[in-house]
Amino acid sequence: MTTRPILTTESGAPVADNQNSQSAGPGGPLLIQDQQLMEKLARFNRERIPERVVHARGSGAFGYFEVTEEVSRFTRAAFLAEPGRRTEVFVRFSTVAGGLGSGDAVRDPRGFAVKFYTEEGNYDLVGNNTPVFFIRDPLKFPDFIHSQKRDPFTGVQEPENVWDFFSHSPEATHQFTWLFGDRGIPASYRHMHGFGSHTYQWVNAEGEAFWVKYHFKTDQGVRTLTAEQAAELHGRDPDSHQRDLHGAIERGLFPSWTLYVQLMPVAEAGTYRFDPFDLTKVWPHADYPLVKVGRLTLDRNPDNVFAEVEQAAFSPNNFVPGIGPSPDKMLQGRLFAYGDAHRYRLGVNHTQLPVNAPHATQAATYGRDGAMRADGNGSRSKNYEPNSFGGPAQTGVPLAAGIEVSGVTGSHRNPAHAEDDDFVQAGALYRVMSEAERERLVGNIAAALAQVPDDAIVTRALAHFAAADHDYGFRVETAVKALRG
Ligand code: HEM
Numbered sequence: 001m002t003t004r005p006i007l008t009t010e011s012g013a014p015v016a017d018n019q020n021s022q023s024a025g026p027g028g029p030l031l032i033q034d035q036q037l038m039e040k041l042a043r044f045n046r047e048r049i050p051e052r053v054v055h056a057r058g059s060g061a062f063g064y065f066e067v068t069e070e071v072s073r074f075t076r077a078a079f080l081a082e083p084g085r086r087t088e089v090f091v092r093f094s095t096v097a098g099g100l101g102s103g104d105a106v107r108d109p110r111g112f113a114v115k116f117y118t119e120e121g122n123y124d125l126v127g128n129n130t131p132v133f134f135i136r137d138p139l140k141f142p143d144f145i146h147s148q149k150r151d152p153f154t155g156v157q158e159p160e161n162v163w164d165f166f167s168h169s170p171e172a173t174h175q176f177t178w179l180f181g182d183r184g185i186p187a188s189y190r191h192m193h194g195f196g197s198h199t200y201q202w203v204n205a206e207g208e209a210f211w212v213k214y215h216f217k218t219d220q221g222v223r224t225l226t227a228e229q230a231a232e233l234h235g236r237d238p239d240s241h242q243r244d245l246h247g248a249i250e251r252g253l254f255p256s257w258t259l260y261v262q263l264m265p266v267a268e269a270g271t272y273r274f275d276p277f278d279l280t281k282v283w284p285h286a287d288y289p290l291v292k293v294g295r296l297t298l299d300r301n302p303d304n305v306f307a308e309v310e311q312a313a314f315s316p317n318n319f320v321p322g323i324g325p326s327p328d329k330m331l332q333g334r335l336f337a338y339g340d341a342h343r344y345r346l347g348v349n350h351t352q353l354p355v356n357a358p359h360a361t362q363a364a365t366y367g368r369d370g371a372m373r374a375d376g377n378g379s380r381s382k383n384y385e386p387n388s389f390g391g392p393a394q395t396g397v398p399l400a401a402g403i404e405v406s407g408v409t410g411s412h413r414n415p416a417h418a419e420d421d422d423f424v425q426a427g428a429l430y431r432v433m434s435e436a437e438r439e440r441l442v443g444n445i446a447a448a449l450a451q452v453p454d455d456a457i458v459t460r461a462l463a464h465f466a467a468a469d470h471d472y473g474f475r476v477e478t479a480v481k482a483l484r485g
Helices: 035-045 137-147 161-167 170-180 227-236 240-250 305-308 329-345 426-433 435-449 456-469 468-485
Strands: 057-069 086-095 110-118 121-128 200-203 210-219 256-265 291-300 321-327
Touching: 057 110, 057 240, 057 305, 057 426, 086 240, 086 291, 121 210, 137 161, 137 329, 161 170, 161 329, 161 435, 161 456, 170 426, 170 435, 170 456, 227 435, 240 291, 321 329, 426 456, 435 456, 456 468
Parallel strands: none
Antiparallel strands: 057 086, 057 291, 086 110, 110 121, 200 210, 200 321, 210 256, 256 291
């Protein structure tokens, strides 16, 4: 017979009975002195923390990134220094609009957030499975998300809100075309690409800077679901993505992605045909071809979903030497938003949780105290800087290169580039689709748009598709009319 460890209260005292609450005599009311009962009920009430305001539903796994090509002439990031170098990673995939308990097989972008535990600190690349996004200014993000989430009055997602926002946001036409196309519902997290989406900066050892876009190409191949397949799967197994990822890794089928980058010499940005910092645009590969970097492999499931997935905190401004931000306004907004979200959701000491703390180096800061500090809090060391006691000191070396700016402060639109408009790339995407894909795209859009009762919203939305491509607009309009009667 195996001896079981003794069950204790949270303060470590042995529990006498974990099946029967203490009562005032058999059949009598319960006693406040029953510490096990009080503690269990009180702790249970506090199990939930605020869910992420977006990307609440997700799945995570650990693994490694291995450099396979020489890219050190573009960045001095140590973890990319030479082929063969391996860095531990944690990746969290997610849907965007649904809450923590929502289903996986839905039409929605997927988050693709990678934490590289490098020897120079954690590098977080917090991207999506789409190369572009709906909007190009962070001021619009809360409004955009409100339009996608439950309506304050009806309590359900309203097509009217989704399409009303779209009809006032022509820059979303590219992403809407992407989302309502075949790739709008990935079959699983393993069968989709990942993108950094934004433009970032790489800087090499000589101080030479490049603008860079990241592309993780799935080695499993892209697989998607039609609207009908997704509805069936969602009904049968709401946790399909979680089950797929977890099961594959448990079976030893380790998913991997090949990382490529597009690199633009900084001097070319000003005259490029598209604004290279506009998140609603891609850089066509004909302009900037893909350069291979390495492979991301996921080979270990978290031992505990709450500890390692729910408490994971990614922040786009966790950079390492050799990598930095671009002036993309959306990215700039995100550099603030994530740390703030984590301080609210997890607390000021979230950076000490095992999944978020550096693994290949140690943090050395003068930050102290705060709720739930659990790491010794700097012990006896001085908590100010400069000091005369050998405490950590600055390097004087910026992580990335400075960005040249000019002009006056104010609420500006970015300067227009030669081929910039809100529709050109949406039209191009429509035209590269096969006839069968276009058919499904038009059907998916029409099925959603036809549910909107307000004629003015429908008319404004249709105009965006027509501006992207005459045939696209005509077909969506015809399909919507047929459905609305
Ligand atoms: C200005 C625009 C944006 C704002 C203000 C914003 C804000 C947020 C916030 C507050 C969270 C929740 C963080 C948490 O509680 O842990 C979040 C999660 C996330 N966002 Fe954004 N977001 C923006 C745009 C984007 C874009 C453009 C992408 C992708 C390219 C993206 C990808 C993600 C991902 C992947 C997550 C989930 C991270 C995780 O798995 O923990 N977001 N965002």
